[in-house]
Amino acid sequence: MYLITNGQVVTEDAILESHEVLIRDGLIEGIFPSGTIGHELCRNVIDANGGYISPGFIDIHADFIETMASPRPTSVMDFGLSIRETEKVLIGHGITTMFHSLSLYKEDEFGFKPIRQAKNVRKLIDLIDASHNRQHLIRHRFHARFEIDNFDEIENLKQYLDQNKVHLVSFMDHSPGQGQYRDLEVFRTTLKGYKDITDQAIDGIIAKNQLKEKLTIQMIKEIADLASEKNIAIASHDDDTVEKVELVQHFGATISEFPITLDVAKEAKRRGMYTIAGAPNVLLGGSHSGNLCAATATKHQLIDILCSDYYPASLLHAVFILHEKHGLDLGAMFNLVSINPAKAVKMDNEIGSIKKGKKADIIVINKIDENYPAITAVLVDGKLVTRTHYRV
Template sequence: MYLITNGLIITEEAILEGFDLLIKQDRIERIALRGEIEWNEHTEVIDAAGGYISPGFIDIHSDYIEHMTAPRPTSLMDFNLSLRETEKELISHGITTMYHSLSIFKSVDYKYRPIRESHNVRKLIDLIDQAHTSKHLVRHRFHARFEIDNLAEIDNLKSYITEKKVHLISFMDHTPGQGQYRDLEVYKKTVKGYQDLTEEGIDELIANHQTKQKLTVEGIREIAQLAKDNQIAIASHDDDSPQKLELVQSFGAVISEFPITLAIAKKAKELGMYTVAGAPNVILGGSHSRNLSAAEAVCEESIDILCSDYYPAAMLHAVFYLAHHCKKNLVDMFKMVSLHPAKAVNIDEEVGSIREGKKADLLIIEKIEPDFPVITTVFVDGKLIQKTNYRI
């Protein structure tokens, strides 16, 4: 057992001061006024040193594992090493449940990533699945990001679902001229950042993408129904119109990832969908594609969930920045990285908040500078995973 004392406990409703928290086995056993909880010599007392005690972060969209496995276009690291080293980093940033967002892409012509080849995706999926039953630090889950022009991978995707290896699925369309790349000038600039192409070459690339065959709406519905039959949450990606929101909702999408504009984010909320923005967008002060400003959308109460996207460190810092910048309740900002994502993917009965009876996925967060929070202690499933001591 562990008794955590001398901290500010962030619950679903408020920040509790002067309370202790008892962990027994893998659960939060009790939360009570300081001194009321009985404990014995077998109980380890953890001093939170006046820091915040928060739920562990739940990251439902991050392709960071791709970068760790393939740090260079021609470099492919050992997959098991990559997964093990990734989870050590995730713990240090407070992420206790990670939905690794692996891309099931067809060739994008200008940006080759060996990690996105079919056999490599399958290898990573299997490793993520095996991590559930071997020694590990965080909860590893698989978020299947399916690009709708990748018709050759449909059968594999269905197999992943029926094998119970998929925990979240999103349907994506990165065709230039809509969605993330509705601004063709931004798309051209992106392409030029990866490959030296002439204007004529880029125009030909755009034309090829705009005329390629894609999965039909009926085909998407079929895969979505298979996902629903297996209790898998469904997300849409880069929503850019009310019509698209209504369409994706019709086949069961409950999450709108990275809505392109503030108006679309608000519309998704009106329709009852969870909206997701990237924490790096908050830290950077805007979208690298000139799309939605995450901070503005949070201030407008149009974003429910923050994900790390590609930069795990951003989640913690975005929470505190937004509480100050938007003058929002810190409790509500923490929900964006804990309770709200848990609800969106249907795991909130077990994790996502500090409540008696729930899994003891907990963080202790201290500030080593007035505006610089750090994670000093991490619990997952009631086990003390990491403790960091900063020194002067």
């Protein structure tokens, strides 16, 4: 049993000043005004010191594991070690549930990544699946990012679905001329940032990609139907037109990852889809690809979820930047990284908010130097997994 006291409890609807949370047998027993529960009744007391007592963050799109497993194109670390070290990093950023976004690519024009080879993806998937029944710090889940020209991996993806190893499926198309790279100059600039390449060579890459064969809508729908049968959420990726939003919803997508414009995000919302923006976009002040500004879209109430994408620290800081710099309600910003993603991936009956009967995935956030939010305690499944004490 744990008592987290003397804090500001973040609920789905409000932030409760001077409250405490009682945890018993891994579940949230209740929220009470501070001092209600006598400390003598609970041996494990965590003093929040006036900080925020928040649900643990749920990150449903992040490829950070790829960097940890292969920090250089010629360096591939032991995958078991990589997952262990990754979760140690993630709890320091308040992430208690991570959907590791592993890519099923046929070819990556931005450079060879050994971690995206089919055999390595399979190894990581199997380790993520095995983690559920081994000692672990956080909830590990697998987000299958399927590039729609990868005919070679269709049967493998179906197998992963059949084996209950997939927890979210997204369909991606990174071809230049549409989606994230609808502006071909952005594609050129980005590609040159990855490799020394001539404009003539880039012209060849663009032409090749625009002519390549892709899965038909019926093929995509067949995979989507398998996911739906397993009650797995389906996402589209980089929606760049209203027509594409209509199309992806046709095959069962309920999540629009990184809509490219305000109009597209608005259409996805109108259709009842969850919209996702990258938290690094908030920290950077805009999209690194020249697309939708996450802060602007959030101000227009067009973003439901923030994900860390490639930078785990961004979730925590984006919440406070959107509140302190952009004047948005702090409680609503916490929802972008907790209950909203939980709803999108159908986990909200167990986690995502501090509510009686839910699993106690809870973090404590204190401000350091007045303006720097820091994670100082993390509980997962009602067990304390880390404490951090800043010293003067």
